[in-house]
Amino acid sequence: MNTSLSQASLSRRMLINGAMTLLLTLCALLAASVLLAILVYVTIQGLPALNLAFFTERPLPYGEVGGGVAPALLGTLTMLGVAGLIGVPLGIATAIYLAEYGRGMLASLIRFVVDLLAGVPSIVVGVFVWAWLVRQVVGNFSGLAGAVALAILVIPIVTRTTEELIRLVPDSLREASYALGTRRWRTILFVVLPTARAGIVTGTVLALARAGGETAPLLLTTLGNQFFNLDLRQPMAALPLQIYSYAVSPYEDWHTKAWGGALLLIAVIGAFSLLTRVFSARGK
Amino acid sequence: MSQLQASPRNLITHGHRPRLRARQFTLDSGFEFVVRALALVPLALMIGIVALLLLNASLAIVRYGFHFLLDSMWDPVFEQFGAAPFIFGTVFTSLIALIVALPIALGAALFLSEYAPAWLREPLAFMIELLAAIPSIIYGLWGLFVLAPIMRGSVEPLLKNLLAPIPVVSALVEGPTIGRDFLIAGIILAIMILPTILSIARAVLQAVPQAQREGMLSLGATPWETIQHVVLPYARPGILAASLLGLARALGETMAVTMVIGNSSSKISPSLFTPGYTIASAIANQFTEADKAVYFSAIVELALVLLLVAMTMNVLARLLIARVSRGPKGARL
Numbered sequence A: 001m002n003t004s005l006s007q008a009s010l011s012r013r014m015l016i017n018g019a020m021t022l023l024l025t026l027c028a029l030l031a032a033s034v035l036l037a038i039l040v041y042v043t044i045q046g047l048p049a050l051n052l053a054f055f056t057e058r059p060l061p062y063g064e065v066g067g068g069v070a071p072a073l074l075g076t077l078t079m080l081g082v083a084g085l086i087g088v089p090l091g092i093a094t095a096i097y098l099a100e101y102g103r104g105m106l107a108s109l110i111r112f113v114v115d116l117l118a119g120v121p122s123i124v125v126g127v128f129v130w131a132w133l134v135r136q137v138v139g140n141f142s143g144l145a146g147a148v149a150l151a152i153l154v155i156p157i158v159t160r161t162t163e164e165l166i167r168l169v170p171d172s173l174r175e176a177s178y179a180l181g182t183r184r185w186r187t188i189l190f191v192v193l194p195t196a197r198a199g200i201v202t203g204t205v206l207a208l209a210r211a212g213g214e215t216a217p218l219l220l221t222t223l224g225n226q227f228f229n230l231d232l233r234q235p236m237a238a239l240p241l242q243i244y245s246y247a248v249s250p251y252e253d254w255h256t257k258a259w260g261g262a263l264l265l266i267a268v269i270g271a272f273s274l275l276t277r278v279f280s281a282r283g284k
Numbered sequence B: 001m002s003q004l005q006a007s008p009r010n011l012i013t014h015g016h017r018p019r020l021r022a023r024q025f026t027l028d029s030g031f032e033f034v035v036r037a038l039a040l041v042p043l044a045l046m047i048g049i050v051a052l053l054l055l056n057a058s059l060a061i062v063r064y065g066f067h068f069l070l071d072s073m074w075d076p077v078f079e080q081f082g083a084a085p086f087i088f089g090t091v092f093t094s095l096i097a098l099i100v101a102l103p104i105a106l107g108a109a110l111f112l113s114e115y116a117p118a119w120l121r122e123p124l125a126f127m128i129e130l131l132a133a134i135p136s137i138i139y140g141l142w143g144l145f146v147l148a149p150i151m152r153g154s155v156e157p158l159l160k161n162l163l164a165p166i167p168v169v170s171a172l173v174e175g176p177t178i179g180r181d182f183l184i185a186g187i188i189l190a191i192m193i194l195p196t197i198l199s200i201a202r203a204v205l206q207a208v209p210q211a212q213r214e215g216m217l218s219l220g221a222t223p224w225e226t227i228q229h230v231v232l233p234y235a236r237p238g239i240l241a242a243s244l245l246g247l248a249r250a251l252g253e254t255m256a257v258t259m260v261i262g263n264s265s266s267k268i269s270p271s272l273f274t275p276g277y278t279i280a281s282a283i284a285n286q287f288t289e290a291d292k293a294v295y296f297s298a299i300v301e302l303a304l305v306l307l308l309v310a311m312t313m314n315v316l317a318r319l320l321i322a323r324v325s326r327g328p329k330g331a332r333l
Helices: A001-006 A009-051 A052-056 A070-103 A104-119 A124-139 A143-168 A173-181 A184-212 A216-221 A239-245 A254-282 B003-014 B020-064 B084-115 B117-134 B136-163 B169-171 B182-206 B210-218 B224-254 B255-260 B279-289 B293-326
Strands: none
Touching: A001 A239, A009 A216, A009 A254, A009 B084, A009 B117, A009 B136, A009 B182, A009 B224, A052 A070, A052 A143, A052 B169, A070 A104, A070 A143, A070 A184, A070 A239, A070 B020, A104 A143, A104 B084, A104 B293, A124 A216, A124 B020, A124 B084, A124 B224, A124 B293, A143 A184, A143 B020, A173 A184, A173 A239, A184 A254, A184 B020, A216 A239, A216 A254, A216 B117, A216 B279, A254 B117, A254 B136, A254 B169, A254 B210, B003 B224, B020 B293, B084 B117, B084 B182, B084 B224, B117 B182, B136 B169, B136 B182, B136 B255, B182 B224, B182 B255, B224 B279, B255 B279, B279 B293
16 A cells, blocks of 8 residues: 555546546436436426326226326325324334333344344235235235235334434433423423424325335235225225336326326425435434 | 433433332333333234244245255246246346446445535435435336336447457347346346445445544545545445345345346346346236145245345344444554
8 A cells, every 4th residue: 555655656646536536426426317317207207197187087998088096096095094003103112112211132132123124125025914914814915914014114114213313302301301300201202202203203204105105015915906995905006006007008198197106106205305304404 | 422321311210219109100111111012013023024934935945945946947837946047037137236336326425425515415415315215116117118228229239249249258148139138127226226325335434534534635645545545445344234235125126127127937047138037026926826825835935035135134234334333443533
């Protein structure tokens, strides 16, 4: 290392430095431009699909004018709602345990397992719920199975976000609460959580929005549906599944609808990503 | 640090108080009990996933043993289940993805942490976060309608012309280009794992102590020499971890790959232009056909293989990251 530094002439070293600076800048530009290319393309292709029928009608057979993704929206919202009811309390409770109580072996184990759970490929979660709920408990593809799969995907994300945000709450607030004679559980529920509330809410919604974009686990659990269905024991439509079936169809009109659905998904996820970022920046 | 901050809380809540009100005490410990019990659910879930997959895959595991991983014949009609082509497809596409994505991600991460002006950092970091949040179905859509035609029309013929005359390398570009193959799947995966690698690499680079850079610069090194001799060696385990996590994500990706890989269980071939299957895309394509118990069991075993590989990589990556945050021996300031 020392020899390489002293032997090379200064101009040569400056040249290499300049070249590498350029190269690294190009890498960053390339990464950013890929994102822009995808966003711009999805927007251009998707905008023409967004009309009233797209949001209110069910998918129609090819040849009929109109048709939309309404059952898919309804199905996605229903399954996300149920997934949220299961996954969010679990995630927040785990985060409270890890941030406020967790010390020692058990806490490290749980933190490790939450990380592992976040790394489980979503298709594996799909196969797990398929083998368990679809084939053994319920007996057919169902909205409930889809919701459970989404809940499993949501738990680790909610736990991580919430734990991080709870840790951002200054200890002085806790101490002030204790000083007033408030018990620990009240302090956590009525001082710590409300302080971090805005961030936790947006982080949770972002986690749900991301889960709502998952396709593979839903394919294996709820399969999809062309009709309106609110019965959790039956297959449900979901936006990503609808995008998939539109995309692999041979029809131009359906491809446009697939892009429309994609645009909708990106817009929702992008909006909540931005909000989460605003809140965690404010916390710091 | 956290221990220090936490200690006053301990004193106040667990410290000896002569007149505890019984009701409050019960609520406090009751709350802790509930929270602790709920925190055990992720643990139970993880154990449950592994146990249930093992149980359901046991038929195929007992019947085929290691042949499941080594045989290259996947024929549900004759109950032959050798997953080697799927495993090959998974490894092949993921490696293409890593080879394409790692240099670009690392370069961009270095730009963000070492060169980018402060006003540019946050917007760029947000864009990368957004790129990571885009659902895989959208990458699939884009791959299917934008990337695949470009690859088939211009990039792949170009590659073929370039590489075909070279003796050994020509095996990579054998066969016709049909717009559904390992290479396109690999490129889509590269785009998908780019933000994963980038964001972890960026965090790792930010963990390199500023004093290390300043020391190097004060000795007269150029910024690139600082990166080369100080920043990169310091961050090396973390960059390895970032690659592992990117690779783990690529292994498990399903929809985007399914849409561009062709889904045909062909023979194992080194050509980039072969249409094939990955483990994940095989599961997604075949689960509805799994009527026979042994077919079902074989598909669950595919998921189990995927899970074990992904978990191993995640654990390794976390160990490496823990090492970076401690810093190399003797380099601590």
